[in-house]
Amino acid sequence: MEGRDDGGGKVIGLIDKATKSSAQEVDPRLLKAIKSALRYSDSEVRLGAKTLMELMKHNHSQVRLLTLLIIDELFMRSKLFRTLIVDKFDQLLSLSVGFRNSLPLPAPPAVATTLRTKAIEFLEKWNLSFGLHYKEIRLGFDYLKNTLKLKFPDLQATAARRQRERLEREERRKKILRSKFEYLRDGFGVLKGEIEETIKEIKEGLEIVQWRGDDGVPLAILDEEDYEEIRCSHLRQIRMDSLKQSDKVEETSENRVVFDVLREQGKLLMKKHLVSVQDGISLLIRVDVSDNRPEIPC
Structure with missing residues (x-):
C-alpha cells in the first residue's frame, strides 16, 4: 500500500x-x-x-x-x-x-x-x-x-497463582451462599408462617376499622347480637358503598388501638418480612444449587 x-x-x-x-x-x-x-x-x-x-x-x-x-x-x-x-x-x-x-x-x-x-x-x-x-x-x-x-x-507462575487465588475466592463465595441457602430452606416454613400470620392480622384489623353500620358506628364496638345482624344484612352493601365513595376511615378514640396494631404490623411486614423475602430472592439468584438438593417448600 x-x-x-x-x-x-x-x-x-x-x-x-x-x-x-x-x-x-x-x-x-x-x-x-x-x-x-x-x-x-x-x-x-x-x-x-x-x-x-x-x-x-x-x-x-x-x-x-x-x-x-x-x-x-x-x-x-x-x-x-x-x-x-x-x-x-x-x-x-x-x-x-x-x-x-x-x-x-x-x-x-x-x-x-x-x-x-x-x-x-x-x-x-x-x-x-x-x-x-x-x-x-x-x-x-x-x-x-x-x-x-x-x-x-515469572509471569506464568504469577498468572497461575492469581488464577488459583481467584478460584479459591470463588469457592469460598459459593460455600457461603450454599450455607445461606441451607439456612433459608430450613427456615422457610417458619418465615412463611410469620408472614401469613402478619397479613392475617392486618386484614382483620382493616375489616374492623372499615366495616360500619348505617349510622357509621364501627361494627367492632357493637354488641354481638347487633354485630351479627348488621354483618348479615349490610356487609356487602357497606363494602360496595365504601369502594364507590372512596371513603377514608378516620382514626378515633374508639379505633385508635386497632390503628396502633395496624401500624405495628405494617412496620413488621415492610421492615422485616419484605427485607427477608428480598434477601431470599437475591440469594436464590446467586446461589448455585445442584439438581439433587431439596427444593424450598411452597
Whole structure:
C-alpha cells in the first residue's frame, strides 16, 4: 500500500509528542492515534518502528520508557512491526535493560530502574507469546535469565497463582451462599408462617376499622347480637358503598388501638418480612444449587 503524503509526518509527530511527557504512562489518546496511523499502510509501520528505535537511543530514560511502552503495544498487535523490531532485538535489549557495561541506562536513576524493570517484564511476556516463532526473542530471554541471571517476574507462575487465588475466592463465595441457602430452606416454613400470620392480622384489623353500620358506628364496638345482624344484612352493601365513595376511615378514640396494631404490623411486614423475602430472592439468584438438593417448600 502507498502511504499518504502527510502520513510520515503525522506518525513522527504523534510519536514525538507521546514521548515528550513526564508521566509514567503514555497518553491513551495519543497511543490510540499512533495505532490508527500505523494501520493505514505498511510504510507507516516501518516508519513507526524506525522512529521508535531511534528514540530508544535518547539520552534520557524517561523518553526511553515511554518509547518502550509504545513498542510493547505495537509489538503485541502487529506482525510486521514485531518482525522489524526483532531484526534489532539485541539493540533494543541493550538500550532498555542496560546489561552492557559500555551502554548503561541514562539518568534519571529512578526512571532508569523502571525502564529496566519494564523491559525485563516485556521480554518475558514476548517470549511466552512469540518465542516459539522468533529465535531472537528466545535467545535474548535465555541469555538474560540463564547467563546474566537477571530476575524475571515469572509471569506464568504469577498468572497461575492469581488464577488459583481467584478460584479459591470463588469457592469460598459459593460455600457461603450454599450455607445461606441451607439456612433459608430450613427456615422457610417458619418465615412463611410469620408472614401469613402478619397479613392475617392486618386484614382483620382493616375489616374492623372499615366495616360500619348505617349510622357509621364501627361494627367492632357493637354488641354481638347487633354485630351479627348488621354483618348479615349490610356487609356487602357497606363494602360496595365504601369502594364507590372512596371513603377514608378516620382514626378515633374508639379505633385508635386497632390503628396502633395496624401500624405495628405494617412496620413488621415492610421492615422485616419484605427485607427477608428480598434477601431470599437475591440469594436464590446467586446461589448455585445442584439438581439433587431439596427444593424450598411452597
